[in-house]
Amino acid sequence: DTAGYTDQIFGLFHLFGIRFAPRIRDLSECVLFSFNNTEEFYKTIKDIVKGRINVKSITDDYESVLKLAHSIFIGKVSASLILEKLGSYSRKNSMAKALREMGKIEKTIFILEYISDKNFRRRIQRGLNKGEAMNALARAIFFGKFGEFRRRALQEQLQSASALNIIINAITIWNCVYLNKAVDHLKQNGGFDESLLNNISPLGWKHINFLGEYKFDLNQNGHLKELNL
Incomplete structure (x- = not known):
């Protein structure tokens, strides 16, 4: 439910091949993200697509994020512990930032499907x-x-x-x-x-x-x- 979701959780679920589908309160206030310039590519929905995905952050630390997900998958470390640590890291931490950017992609896809598919x-x-x-x-x-x-x-x-x-x-x-x-x-x-x-x-x-x-x-x-x- 709303209290249990973050961008990083969206990213981790995607890496595990599982669809994360929470109920998000105040959905209309959520920011959607894109890879392109919203003014040029998303003219009709530019008012809600306000964020940009930092692709470089994902590519630079993709291997580290995969190793993190693998550690959780094989049970070497618990997901709750990892998410707690990631939440306490500075927003400048590169691995946490990369996972967060991946989660923004998945969250945007989820929200678009949620509002368009009854x-x-x-x-x-x-x-x-x-x-x-x-x-x-x-x-x-x-x-x-x-x-x-x-x-x-x-x-x-x-x-x-x-x-x-x-x-x-x-x-x-x-x-x-x-x-x-x-x-x-x-x-x-x-x-x-x-x-x-x-x-x-x-x-x-x-x-x-x-x-x-x-x-x-x-x-x-x-x-x-x-x-x-």
């Missing part, structure tokens, strides 16, 4: 909705102490976060088991549209008991409840 915008929104659904499930589970980590020690906070992830994964897997059973049932009766799978999510929790007593019958382990279709 289906592209919908795909991004669907992806964001999945993330929001995961966050909503986490909030529903983590209701104790108003959803706040009250322990001071970092290790104890990490343990609480890990426990939350385990529960989220358990609910997701259990939902997938039942969704698979429901799909098989509908297929056997010849009434299932495969295209609907793209709109199904295993993140629902209305049927999950977050409160009260939990009773486990070892003799019933592995059995599924009947479907109410």
